Amino acid sequence: MTATSIAEVPLTRRDIPPMIVGNDCGECATRRICIWSHLDPPNHDRLDGLGRVTRKVHAGEAIFRAGDAFRNLYVARAGSSKTVFMREDGRHQITGFQLAGEFLGLDAIASGVHQTDAIALENSVVCALPYAELERLADSLREVRDYLNQAMSEEITREAGLLMLMGNLSAEERVAAFLVNLSDRYAMRGYSPLEFNLRMNREEIGCYLGMKLETVSRMLARLHERGLIDLQARQIRIRDLHGLRAA
Amino acid sequence: MTATSIAEVPLTRRDIPPMIVGNDCGECATRRICIWSHLDPPNHDRLDGLGRVTRKVHAGEAIFRAGDAFRNLYVARAGSSKTVFMREDGRHQITGFQLAGEFLGLDAIASGVHQTDAIALENSVVCALPYAELERLADSLREVRDYLNQAMSEEITREAGLLMLMGNLSAEERVAAFLVNLSDRYAMRGYSPLEFNLRMNREEIGCYLGMKLETVSRMLARLHERGLIDLQARQIRIRDLHGLRAA
DNA sequence: CGGTTGTTTGAATCCGTTCAATACCTGTGG
DNA sequence: CCACAGGTATTGAACGGATTCAAACAACCG
Numbered sequence: 001m002t003a004t005s006i007a008e009v010p011l012t013r014r015d016i017p018p019m020i021v022g023n024d025c026g027e028c029a030t031r032r033i034c035i036w037s038h039l040d041p042p043n044h045d046r047l048d049g050l051g052r053v054t055r056k057v058h059a060g061e062a063i064f065r066a067g068d069a070f071r072n073l074y075v076a077r078a079g080s081s082k083t084v085f086m087r088e089d090g091r092h093q094i095t096g097f098q099l100a101g102e103f104l105g106l107d108a109i110a111s112g113v114h115q116t117d118a119i120a121l122e123n124s125v126v127c128a129l130p131y132a133e134l135e136r137l138a139d140s141l142r143e144v145r146d147y148l149n150q151a152m153s154e155e156i157t158r159e160a161g162l163l164m165l166m167g168n169l170s171a172e173e174r175v176a177a178f179l180v181n182l183s184d185r186y187a188m189r190g191y192s193p194l195e196f197n198l199r200m201n202r203e204e205i206g207c208y209l210g211m212k213l214e215t216v217s218r219m220l221a222r223l224h225e226r227g228l229i230d231l232q233a234r235q236i237r238i239r240d241l242h243g244l245r246a247a
Numbered sequence: 248m249t250a251t252s253i254a255e256v257p258l259t260r261r262d263i264p265p266m267i268v269g270n271d272c273g274e275c276a277t278r279r280i281c282i283w284s285h286l287d288p289p290n291h292d293r294l295d296g297l298g299r300v301t302r303k304v305h306a307g308e309a310i311f312r313a314g315d316a317f318r319n320l321y322v323a324r325a326g327s328s329k330t331v332f333m334r335e336d337g338r339h340q341i342t343g344f345q346l347a348g349e350f351l352g353l354d355a356i357a358s359g360v361h362q363t364d365a366i367a368l369e370n371s372v373v374c375a376l377p378y379a380e381l382e383r384l385a386d387s388l389r390e391v392r393d394y395l396n397q398a399m400s401e402e403i404t405r406e407a408g409l410l411m412l413m414g415n416l417s418a419e420e421r422v423a424a425f426l427v428n429l430s431d432r433y434a435m436r437g438y439s440p441l442e443f444n445l446r447m448n449r450e451e452i453g454c455y456l457g458m459k460l461e462t463v464s465r466m467l468a469r470l471h472e473r474g475l476i477d478l479q480a481r482q483i484r485i486r487d488l489h490g491l492r493a494a
Numbered sequence: 495c496g497g498t499t500g501t502t503t504g505a506a507t508c509c510g511t512t513c514a515a516t517a518c519c520t521g522t523g524g
Numbered sequence: 525c526c527a528c529a530g531g532t533a534t535t536g537a538a539c540g541g542a543t544t545c546a547a548a549c550a551a552c553c554g
Contacts, residue, residue, distance in 0.1 A: 085407050085408070085410070085411050087411065087415070091411075091415040091416075092411075092415075093407075093410050093411040093414045093415055095407045095410050095411075106400060106403055107400055107403040107404045107407060108400070109396050109397065109399075109400035110396075110397045110398075110400035110401040110403075110404060111400075111404075115404050115407065116407065138392070139389070142386070145385070145392070148396070149356050149357075149395070149396075149399070150356065150357045151357075152356075152396070152399040152400060152403065153353060153354055153355070153356035153357035153358075153399060154357040155403050156353055156354040156357075156399065156402050156403055156406065157354045157357060157358070157362050159403065159406035159407065159409075159410065160332050160340075160342045160354060160362065160363065160406065161332070162406075162410055163332070163340050163342050163406065163409055163410060163413065163457075164332050164334065164338075164339075164340040164342075166410065166413040166414060166457055167340045167413060167454070167455075167456075167457035168334070168338040168339075168340055168457075169338075170541080170542095171541075171542065201499090201500060201501085202500075202501065202502095203500085207414070208414075209414075210410075210413055210414035210415075211542070211543090212542075212543060212544080213500090213501080214501090214502080214503085214542090214543075214544085215541090215542060215543075216501095217501060217502055217503080218502085218503080218542090221502075221503085233500085233501075233550080233551065234500095417509080417510095418509075418510065448531090448532065448533085449532075449533065449534095450532090458510070458511090459510075459511060459512080460532090460533080461510090461511075461512085461533090461534080461535085462509095462510060462511075463533095464533060464534055464535080465510090465534085465535080468534075468535085479519095480518080480519065480532080480533070481532095481533095
């Protein structure tokens, strides 16, 4: 079977059945990258036993909103989402895009209140892990503790990298770095690192990278002129990953 | 006694005695904001019992460097430091300035290797907490777990705020936000929120805020012209904190 | 289809950078 | 105590990269 992938075949509205298939982690498509795989098999049921709920979210819908009480950590199961940080004056910043297996809501642990909106970019499925119960599980399972600590620490490093990008790179370099990052993450999930569909529009990319949508468009065009990528609309084909990495 | 403060009176080389006074947390100037205060008194000795080491660092010296094996989490005790994220090509980004009571090195937990350089801005004292032992303490003390989780989660939110700033605010707004942030943090430590010394030079501020040192200088001048601040060199006096907050 | 949303491209403008010159502190030694 | 040196800060003028405004075009959905 060819790599028909979640990345390439977006869920459409009718693809999400009313009853989510397999609430069992052993059957989840993300099990290889999810916390599940970091537990010894004997402990797998304990995660399943958690009051875990699978939720489907349609494109544009919120998984949670800034100001919501923090009850669950979420793990993306299928689809993708964005995390948006808001200001009273309406200006906003996308702080990340999440793919399958990645956490949502880690920033809410400190205050007990979500600091960001998490919005599905396409029809998606998320796994809601009740934090109170997860903590109780962490009390007795060091692996769970370690996994959570790692996830948070990684998030800190990820954002530091983004700051670097915002503070130092030109618009063209940022867009290149963005594509390389997506490529790496798709590769890690077994999808093609050279050909994929962007799940977000130009404005969202711009909001993430700190530039205007027109600039994103121009920089993509420039990368194309330089022979590094092909693109039509949201379909990206990387012609020279090495060159793209080099900025 | 007037508020003679660490913030206002920088340590000079000879102010740091060869033997650090009071390795005991109960006497540390930062105990009100340090992890120490989050433990029940009966557990205070357990933190003291940790193989904790106090280290003095002179201005410009590194507390740790990117690439160093991660052994300790550090808490600033006196003085201040910067955290620098490097690229192979030499470009670098300051991701944060740390004041007394704040953690250093949280980003290293995930990989076991420090991702940043931490450099003292002035002669400083840090508390090195061996992470392995801290984890063991966390195994048995939920408060320690919670405190660490909180610290990491806060760091994630802090960086998200910085991303917001970099992606959306003008140079003038960023400098204003920077001053307000320092003001708030000094206030939290019992120092004057309206008058303080910058511990970093213009270039470091610029590196942190994603702009050039000349721009920092110009924006400070502009804030002065607008009657929001007075400044001579690194001495800042906030004339209108409200106005400054409004951008 | 038609309407809506998203994308590309162009020209003028603006903010921040760059380059360069001057002024300023701080500590050191005469 | 003053003068001097080195790093640090300010200020100006020219430049350039990204934004803004505007218009045309493409893709998508019901």
